[in-house]
Amino acid sequence: MEAPAESTRERLLNIAEQRFGEGGYEGTSLRAITVAAAANIAAVNYHFGSKEALLRAAVTRAMAPVNIERRRRLDQLEAKGQPTVEQLIRAFIEPGLDVILRRGERGRVVARFIGRVAFDPSRRIRELYSAEADPVEARYLAALQAALSQAAPDSVAFGYLNMLGLLAMHQSQALSRAPGTEEVEDPGRLAENLIAFLVAAFDHGLRS
Amino acid sequence: MEAPAESTRERLLNIAEQRFGEGGYEGTSLRAITVAAAANIAAVNYHFGSKEALLRAAVTRAMAPVNIERRRRLDQLEAKGQPTVEQLIRAFIEPGLDVILRRGERGRVVARFIGRVAFDPSRRIRELYSAEADPVEARYLAALQAALSQAAPDSVAFGYLNMLGLLAMHQSQALSRAPGTEEVEDPGRLAENLIAFLVAAFDHGLRS
DNA sequence: CTCTCATTCAAACCACCGTTTGAACTATAG
DNA sequence: CTATAGTTCAAACGGTGGTTTGAATGAGAG
Numbered sequence: 449m450e451a452p453a454e455s456t457r458e459r460l461l462n463i464a465e466q467r468f469g470e471g472g473y474e475g476t477s478l479r480a481i482t483v484a485a486a487a488n489i490a491a492v493n494y495h496f497g498s499k500e501a502l503l504r505a506a507v508t509r510a511m512a513p514v515n516i517e518r519r520r521r522l523d524q525l526e527a528k529g530q531p532t533v534e535q536l537i538r539a540f541i542e543p544g545l546d547v548i549l550r551r552g553e554r555g556r557v558v559a560r561f562i563g564r565v566a567f568d569p570s571r572r573i574r575e576l577y578s579a580e581a582d583p584v585e586a587r588y589l590a591a592l593q594a595a596l597s598q599a600a601p602d603s604v605a606f607g608y609l610n611m612l613g614l615l616a617m618h619q620s621q622a623l624s625r626a627p628g629t630e631e632v633e634d635p636g637r638l639a640e641n642l643i644a645f646l647v648a649a650f651d652h653g654l655r656s
Numbered sequence: 657m658e659a660p661a662e663s664t665r666e667r668l669l670n671i672a673e674q675r676f677g678e679g680g681y682e683g684t685s686l687r688a689i690t691v692a693a694a695a696n697i698a699a700v701n702y703h704f705g706s707k708e709a710l711l712r713a714a715v716t717r718a719m720a721p722v723n724i725e726r727r728r729r730l731d732q733l734e735a736k737g738q739p740t741v742e743q744l745i746r747a748f749i750e751p752g753l754d755v756i757l758r759r760g761e762r763g764r765v766v767a768r769f770i771g772r773v774a775f776d777p778s779r780r781i782r783e784l785y786s787a788e789a790d791p792v793e794a795r796y797l798a799a800l801q802a803a804l805s806q807a808a809p810d811s812v813a814f815g816y817l818n819m820l821g822l823l824a825m826h827q828s829q830a831l832s833r834a835p836g837t838e839e840v841e842d843p844g845r846l847a848e849n850l851i852a853f854l855v856a857a858f859d860h861g862l863r864s
Numbered sequence: 865c866t867c868t869c870a871t872t873c874a875a876a877c878c879a880c881c882g883t884t885t886g887a888a889c890t891a892t893a894g
Numbered sequence: 895c896t897a898t899a900g901t902t903c904a905a906a907c908g909g910t911g912g913t914t915t916g917a918a919t920g921a922g923a924g
Contacts, residue, residue: 472680475778564777566831569776570680574831603849607853609832610822610853614822617825622782641863644863645815646861648860649854649861651860652859653852653855655849
């Protein structure tokens with residue numbers, strides 16, 4: 449029928465991404481995942497060890513390209529001297545939303561999954577996201593502080609937190625209206641709107 | 657021992673607020689709630705009818721004072737003519753964070769609960785929040801549009817969505833670092849920082 | 865062909881879930 | 895005191911959760 453090259457392990461990760469992104473971790477059963485992936489229940493524990501380990505593997509796989517792209521852009525910017533606030537925000541936001549642009553329908557699934565994990569009620573699970581994002585986070589904080597030398601460190605951290613939150617919110621479509629009420633926004637336009645919003649807030653809205 | 661005036665119904669609502677705010681709806685069992693509330697399992701179905709009805713009652717109770725205060729401020733502002741963007745943002749944010757200021761430790765619990773419900777993975781549950789917030793929402797959107805006459809309606813809606821999201825994020829402390837790493841921010845200062853951040857974004861970051 | 869090892873499978877395990885039941889308790893009204 | 899309505903209780907219901915088991919299957923190596 450379709451691509452037979454997809455291994456059970458990959459099918460589980462793909463469906464887990466989709467279902468965890470729709471219903472959250474607690475709200476999604478392994479049985480729902482394995483049925484949709486045409487796999488046996490025991491496959492999850494065979495390939496990953498536990499439900500949480502499946503989630504961990506899915507988070508790592510989904511975040512990897514985003515982190516790589518963020519690092520790449522940061523390297524590139526810093527090689528050219530002191531980056532501007534807008535350049536830094538762009539280098540942070542765009543990789544998070546390009547996930548949607550690059551791949552088609554799967555892109556939205558991945559983005560929603562990432563955003564959902566970032567906002568999960570359980571601290572354990574939010575920390576999975578933090579652990580993935582942490583390596584880049586320190587570099588962004590330092591670069592933002594350098595670009596906003598007049599701003600207090602607390603303010604820069606506050607701005608970064610808001611940037612992270614708004615990105616996760618738009619990724620997960622958490623507060624979007626009921627489907628049909630509004631058309632799903634074009635991801636490219638969304639990125640530009642979000643970047644403009646954040647640049648203005650960083651440039652004019654942080655206490656010194 | 658303590659206040660014996662607390663009815664079973666009130667104890668259930670208080671504990672539900674706390675536990676749903678900590679673990680989310682799916683991640684919190686009725687047994688955990690009833691044990692903590694020193695009530696029988698059947699008490700939930702007797703007083704509310706179901707787990708979801710308990711959540712609904714808790715959301716309604718928690719949101720009521722916020723909505724009342726928002727309406728009051730909106731009435732007051734509109735009686736004096738065209739409100740500024742800052743006045744409108746302040747009238748939206750402050751009631752959401754005053755929940756923390758007014759009451760002591762319980763304030764944080766209530767705020768976290770509200771924020772958590774707004775970001776719940778299940779659409780059903782997010783709609784509980786929307787249903788409570790909706791009546792005021794239309795008024796805020798109209799007032800913001802009037803204060804930002806040069807901005808496109810889509811942009812105003814985009815800004816409002818971001819305001820809603822950032823408030824819910826700070827209410828729920830969703831992306832806060834592990835406790836102990838940073839001191840919990842003073843709620844008053846948080847409100848001022850958030851308002852300044854949003855005013856700047858609305859004034860300089862919305863496409864026309 | 866045979867051995868080996870990775871993978872898949874049906875079935876079961878046990879714990880916990882939300883909900884229901886019917887009896888026991890409480891207090892107030894007649 | 896007695897009836898009555900409101901509330902609490904222990905116990906059980908059926909269903910579903912993540913996890914485990916041990917046998918069956920498959921392909922590749924010697």
